[in-house]
Amino acid sequence: MELPSDLVAYLRNEAYATLCRQSLIGALDELGKQKEEVMATKPPFGMLAPKSAREAFETSLRTVTDSEDELRRRLAQLSPIDAWLEPVIPKSLHKYLMVANADYQYYNGICEAVKLWEYQINELREKGTALARDARAAADAISGNTAPGRGLRPSRTESLATLRATVVSSANDIADIAQTASRVTQLSADELPDTARLPAGPQFRTALWIDQLMSLGDKTAIVELEKCEAEARFFTREGVKQMLEQAATTHAACIQLRDDYLNACWQEARDHALRNYVKERDIDEVLAELHTNYATDVEKRQAEMIKNSFEFAAR
Numbered sequence: 001m002e003l004p005s006d007l008v009a010y011l012r013n014e015a016y017a018t019l020c021r022q023s024l025i026g027a028l029d030e031l032g033k034q035k036e037e038v039m040a041t042k043p044p045f046g047m048l049a050p051k052s053a054r055e056a057f058e059t060s061l062r063t064v065t066d067s068e069d070e071l072r073r074r075l076a077q078l079s080p081i082d083a084w085l086e087p088v089i090p091k092s093l094h095k096y097l098m099v100a101n102a103d104y105q106y107y108n109g110i111c112e113a114v115k116l117w118e119y120q121i122n123e124l125r126e127k128g129t130a131l132a133r134d135a136r137a138a139a140d141a142i143s144g145n146t147a148p149g150r151g152l153r154p155s156r157t158e159s160l161a162t163l164r165a166t167v168v169s170s171a172n173d174i175a176d177i178a179q180t181a182s183r184v185t186q187l188s189a190d191e192l193p194d195t196a197r198l199p200a201g202p203q204f205r206t207a208l209w210i211d212q213l214m215s216l217g218d219k220t221a222i223v224e225l226e227k228c229e230a231e232a233r234f235f236t237r238e239g240v241k242q243m244l245e246q247a248a249t250t251h252a253a254c255i256q257l258r259d260d261y262l263n264a265c266w267q268e269a270r271d272h273a274l275r276n277y278v279k280e281r282d283i284d285e286v287l288a289e290l291h292t293n294y295a296t297d298v299e300k301r302q303a304e305m306i307k308n309s310f311e312f313a314a315r
Contacts, residue, residue: 007092015273107258117180118247127170132232134163139225164210196253
């Protein structure tokens with residue numbers, strides 16, 4: 001599959017910038033040697049030296065210094081080019097690899113699976129809140145405590161039925177979370193360090209626990225329900241936070257795996273561009289072309305952003 005035209009253009013610009021930099025740095029190194037040679041001709045005794053010797057030294061030194069300043073000025077012109085290409089090439093290469101490279105798709109799949117796990121943990125926070133609420137409601141129903149203004153108190157059977165529905169729904173979500181974590185483990189194999197492994201999913205109460213609760217005496221059932229409420233509230237307050245912190249660590253490690261692969265592909269593309277996309281040209285001509293390409297690309301991308309924002313607003 002051929003590289004897309006925009007990526008080829010970016011790589012060509014980068015290759016020319018690389019050649020310019022190498023040429024300018026090489027010229028600066030040569031000037032450094034010339035400067036040392038000129039300094040070696042500095043006449044002794046300063047103002048006591050013959051005027052002709054002093055003038056010859058000053059002229060030679062000025063010539064080298066002016067040449068050095070000019071080379072550094074040209075080298076500085078590459079800074080905005082580097083700042084332009086550094087983000088756009090990986091972005092363009094990412095789009096290409098997502099279509100054309102199965103290995104890169106594999107690494108990206110790990111990243112996406114971790115983000116899905118993170119999303120599922122966030123969603124489970126709501127179930128934890130519901131579990132704590134329903135466990136408290138069941139305890140109140142059994143004990144006969146009902147806050148003012150809540151209307152009719154549900155029966156023990158009704159409150160436990162509501163709690164069962166929440167427990168079953170939470171169990172389904174936890175099973176999905178475990179499946180996603182298993183996918184991350186399978187995909188990443190041994191490539192992630194131990195510190196970047198996803199933690200075990202939360203352990204909520206089960207439907208079997210509800211069945212056992214139905215046969216318990218009131219006092220024992222209330223103690224169990226209060227434990228369930230406390231565990232659920234701890235999960236929503238601290239457990240989710242800890243899991244999301246680990247998810248961020250895992251995701252960063254997965255992104256690094258993907259970026260390492262992308263950077264290796266980028267280096268191959270760089271080498272290919274230097275061999276095939278460039279030729280010897282005048283440095284000033286190349287610098288002028290690079291800045292024109294830079295301005296044109298920035299203008300094009302800004303126009304696309306404005307167009308996309310208008311299209312989004314029109315929906």
